[in-house]
Amino acid sequence: MDSSxxxxxxxxxxxxxxxxxxxxxxxxxLLGVSQLAxxxxxxxxxxxxxxxxxxxxxxxxxxxxxxxxxxxRFFALAASLNTGWVRESGTELEALVATFRLxxxxxxxxxxxxxxxxxxxxxALPGSFVKPGMVTxxxxxxxxxxxxxDHEQATIQDLLSDVNFIGVGGPGAAHSPAExxxxxxxxxxxxxIVAAEEFEHGVHELAVPVRDPxxxxxxxxxxxxxxxxxxxxxxxxxxxxxxxxxxxxxYDGNIRDGAGQESRPG
Numbered sequence: 001m002d003s004s005x006x007x008x009x010x011x012x013x014x015x016x017x018x019x020x021x022x023x024x025x026x027x028x029x030l031l032g033v034s035q036l037a038x039x040x041x042x043x044x045x046x047x048x049x050x051x052x053x054x055x056x057x058x059x060x061x062x063x064x065x066x067x068x069x070x071x072x073r074f075f076a077l078a079a080s081l082n083t084g085w086v087r088e089s090g091t092e093l094e095a096l097v098a099t100f101r102l103x104x105x106x107x108x109x110x111x112x113x114x115x116x117x118x119x120x121x122x123x124a125l126p127g128s129f130v131k132p133g134m135v136t137x138x139x140x141x142x143x144x145x146x147x148x149x150d151h152e153q154a155t156i157q158d159l160l161s162d163v164n165f166i167g168v169g170g171p172g173a174a175h176s177p178a179e180x181x182x183x184x185x186x187x188x189x190x191x192x193i194v195a196a197e198e199f200e201h202g203v204h205e206l207a208v209p210v211r212d213p214x215x216x217x218x219x220x221x222x223x224x225x226x227x228x229x230x231x232x233x234x235x236x237x238x239x240x241x242x243x244x245x246x247x248x249x250x251y252d253g254n255i256r257d258g259a260g261q262e263s264r265p266g
Contacts, residue, residue: 013050014133015040017059020068030067084251092244093120102225107143112163114144139180140169142195142205146220149209153181172197192238204230206237210245221245
């Protein structure tokens with residue numbers, strides 16, 4: 001299976017899980033294979049295969065060929081993601097929006113792909129293709145390259161050895177693992193990633209890694225805008241991104257109440 005097929009399957013699987021979870025959350029009628037296929041405008045045979053794989057993974061479950069509902073692995077995964085920095089990321093994104101009026105995102109890496117964890121409200125609008133779970137390439141996005149920050153050249157070469165670079169990304173995109181390494185070597189000394197039209201025409205992206213207290217990269221924090229919007233304020237934007245990333249990385253699993261006191265989930 002090539003990278004584009006894997007990316008498509010992952011995206012469609014996430015769409016299925018999201019639809020099932022949303023219907024269950026809002027108390028709406030649960031759906032079977034044919035109804036899911038109709039809702040998502042997908043081939044019924046493909047939905048049948050993907051839902052079976054999702055059931056095998058425990059992300060969905062189905063009793064006696066009835067409608068699908070979220071499975072036990074879904075809730076375990078959700079609980080594992082409910083750490084302090086994930087909870088606080090929405091607040092940090094909206095604070096950045098209020099200051100700069102640009103689009104901000106938190107992303108995580110899955111191999112040579114990047115999965116969007118959360119987008120600011122001015123980015124993930126109704127009808128937009130920008131939604132949590134959206135998958136983009138790691139090698140030609142600012143968010144992705146920030147997630148490669150600690151990778152040595154040999155590791156990047158190995159990670160991207162089977163990737164098809166042809167036709168992917170914007171005019172500034174790398175076209176080989178060696179070019180990705182060159183971009184990383186260019187950006188590391190200045191302390192942040194600059195992705196100028198690497199994924200989309202006309203879109204400039206700045207990004208920094210989010211690290212835990214031990215220095216391990218948890219995610220990336222990025223901002224997207226036009227060249228004019230970004231370049232005129234690069235220094236201020238990077239300072240704000242870096243400070244927000246440091247705050248996110250410092251959060252633990254505790255919940256802080258309005259008085260600033262720590263409490264743990266009961």
